[in-house]
Amino acid sequence: MPFPHLTAHLTTLTTTLLAASLLVLAPASAHTVTTAKAVKPAASKDAAALPAYQADLSQTTVSGLSSGGFMAAQFAVAYSATVAGAGIIAGGPYFCSGQPGRFPYIPYLTNALTTCMNPGSAQVAPPVASELLRAANDFARARLIDDTANLKRQRVYLFSGTKDQTVTRPVVEQVEKFYQLAGTPAAQIRFVDTVGAGHAIITDNNQDKPCAVTESPFINDCDFVQARDILQHLYPDLQPSSTTLTGKLIAFNQRSFIQNAYSSMNNTGYAYIPKACDSESCRVHVVFHGCLQTTQAIGDRFYTSTGYNQVADANKIIVLYPQAEPSPVYPYNPKGCWDFWGYTSINPIDPDFYRKSGTQMEAVKGMLDRLGSARNSRR
Numbered sequence: 001m002p003f004p005h006l007t008a009h010l011t012t013l014t015t016t017l018l019a020a021s022l023l024v025l026a027p028a029s030a031h032t033v034t035t036a037k038a039v040k041p042a043a044s045k046d047a048a049a050l051p052a053y054q055a056d057l058s059q060t061t062v063s064g065l066s067s068g069g070f071m072a073a074q075f076a077v078a079y080s081a082t083v084a085g086a087g088i089i090a091g092g093p094y095f096c097s098g099q100p101g102r103f104p105y106i107p108y109l110t111n112a113l114t115t116c117m118n119p120g121s122a123q124v125a126p127p128v129a130s131e132l133l134r135a136a137n138d139f140a141r142a143r144l145i146d147d148t149a150n151l152k153r154q155r156v157y158l159f160s161g162t163k164d165q166t167v168t169r170p171v172v173e174q175v176e177k178f179y180q181l182a183g184t185p186a187a188q189i190r191f192v193d194t195v196g197a198g199h200a201i202i203t204d205n206n207q208d209k210p211c212a213v214t215e216s217p218f219i220n221d222c223d224f225v226q227a228r229d230i231l232q233h234l235y236p237d238l239q240p241s242s243t244t245l246t247g248k249l250i251a252f253n254q255r256s257f258i259q260n261a262y263s264s265m266n267n268t269g270y271a272y273i274p275k276a277c278d279s280e281s282c283r284v285h286v287v288f289h290g291c292l293q294t295t296q297a298i299g300d301r302f303y304t305s306t307g308y309n310q311v312a313d314a315n316k317i318i319v320l321y322p323q324a325e326p327s328p329v330y331p332y333n334p335k336g337c338w339d340f341w342g343y344t345s346i347n348p349i350d351p352d353f354y355r356k357s358g359t360q361m362e363a364v365k366g367m368l369d370r371l372g373s374a375r376n377s378r379r
Contacts, residue, residue: 060285062076066166089230160191294324
């Protein structure tokens with residue numbers, strides 16, 4: 001090993017900081033979790049294979065909250081030849097945790113917990129979009145991700161609640177700058193930053209948490225359906241949402257798409273399939289939950305009550321809900337976050353979480369490819 005002392009130091013530092021992340025990634029009020037009636041996650045042996053629906057992958061879009069917002073941004077840039085748009089709720093720019101720092105020592109986790117969350121509170125500078133785009137261009141030249149020229153065609157929705165102290169506005173605004181520098185036209189970028197919301201995905205359901213709070217299940221009533229807001233921007237031709245669902249929610253074997261044991265992904269994923277998609281070619285929208293929004297934490301709340309399915313049902317959109325899961329040992333991910341700092345990477349000095357070949361990235365792309373396969377085909 002070329003840097004044994006540095007590697008040992010990084011391992012110790014990573015373990016220490018990951019323990020600290022329990023307090024930073026989730027507010028104190030979130031540690032006592034009140035769950036909704038949970039849908040028991042299907043065991044891998046019980047879940048069926050993800051069916052092929054001959055979906056139109058050229059219109060694929062993604063969205064997510066918090067770590068899911070970072071994952072959405074990450075996936076949209078790395079697979080920019082596939083992704084046509086992204087909705088990022090309280091998330092930061094691509095490769096956010098990779099800056100500041102210089103190889104071989106880039107403090108990915110430290111950056112994730114400070115620069116990429118609440119830099120003002122941590123007394124550090126927010127991420128710098130120009131540096132992150134430069135890194136993305138380098139990765140594209142090395143063919144680790146798709147050509148960044150594709151970013152010019154993407155539509156982007158950004159959201160920062162004025163009461164959110166977990167991931168603050170200076171972080172989210174760097175996503176806007178990243179896309180502006182990449183040449184994305186201003187008309188394709190929508191930044192919503194005037195809602196008095198805490199750290200949460202937003203609904204119009206008075207049974208959800210009050211708008212301004214930051215607590216489990218991180219689904220807040222702010223008098224509008226954010227899923228609709230996101231999809232309306234990503235797909236301007238939307239029809240009104242369904243009031244009664246006619247499609248089906250399926251559980252599928254997610255394990256078959258995962259290539260190693262360090263993924264911190266659940267054996268089971270979920271997807272909403274509108275009835276029309278049984279016979280027609282539909283678009284696909286991928287939704288990444290946030291930390292503490294796994295099935296272990298909040299049951300089926302995220303994939304049944306955030307509003308995506310009602311929009312999708314009326315608009316021939318398959319909604320894919322990949323699932324991370326808490327991992328109490330290695331990889332250490334106790335809150336079930338998506339990886340935007342490298343916990344799934346065996347080599348802490350040279351992680352691959354931001355590349356197309358990253359464990360979680362590759363798994364989700366495999367799910368998309370399966371949905372896009374010819375009907376009745378076998379994987």
